[in-house]
């Protein structure tokens with residue numbers, strides 16, 4: 001079924017086909033509804049958006065920036081991490097800078113090279129680890145640390161419904177239920193001032209919807225993918241879910257919707273888990289020494305030995 005006489009740009013899983021203007025309205029309403037339904041924003045915010053220059057983060061920044069323009073009590077800034085991935089991050093960061101310049105958004109960029117002494121590409125030559133494991137640990141570490149220094153009240157990320165669905169399944173497969181308790185549109189189990197609260201305004205939007213929105217809104221004109229992504233467990237789960245979704249449309253929504261019903265119970269179950277502070281860097285950690293410091297120590301030892 002078509003929405004009107006205009007040419008459709010997308011077919012939703014319900015079978016409905018939407019034209020550019022009806023899809024834009026549908027998509028933006030869904031994001032605003034997500035923000036209201038899960039109370040992602042307070043009346044006043046000094047928001048940060050974790051910007052990679054890819055379709056998801058540009059979309060979330062574009063929408064939150066429009067919200068800021070309508071409501072001056074919600075300030076929106078961008079924060080980007082340069083992991084040092086040649087032929088990939090350099091390109092997406094150009095997009096990020098271009099977008100922020102054009103829209104007058106303050107952008108702070110922090111790099112692994114400056115903060116840790118090595119780029120991700122250099123780290124991967126030294127350590128035999130899965131790229132996404134080490135990359136994710138250092139990125140989360142820097143985002144949290146820098147968001148606190150910048151006095152951001154919340155940090156919005158571009159995670160979409162597909163990302164959440166993958167995380168839920170990955171945690172099930174690895175039997176990491178406590179990690180699932182930290183998922184959801186508002187990340188974390190309990191609020192703690194060691195963490196800047198992370199929020200996911202695109203939580204209910206599928207990857208296909210975000211990609212379509214980013215392209216028809218002129219936020220992106222080419223698709224860049226990290227060269228390391230194919231090595232990740234996430235990519236395998238992603239392909240499996242896409243196959244299931246093709247055969248059984250609505251699978252991803254069903255997984256996330258049923259997860260949302262159990263999420264309050266999971267958060268309740270793990271609410272008393274104390275958040276420690278790393279004895280080396282003072283950042284939050286599940287153990288005495290955080291994962292970032294463990295890897296930094298390994299890298300230092302290898303660099304010295306070589």
Ligand code: SF4
Pocket residue numbers: 083131132133135136226227228229232
């Ligand atoms: S795909 Fe993996 S290595 Fe590439 S940016 Fe993402 S987490 Fe880092």
Ligand SMILES: [Zn+2]
Pocket residue numbers: 003004005006018019020021022
């Ligand atoms: Zn229409």
Ligand SMILES: [Zn+2]
Pocket residue numbers: 278279280281282283289290291292293294
């Ligand atoms: Zn540490």
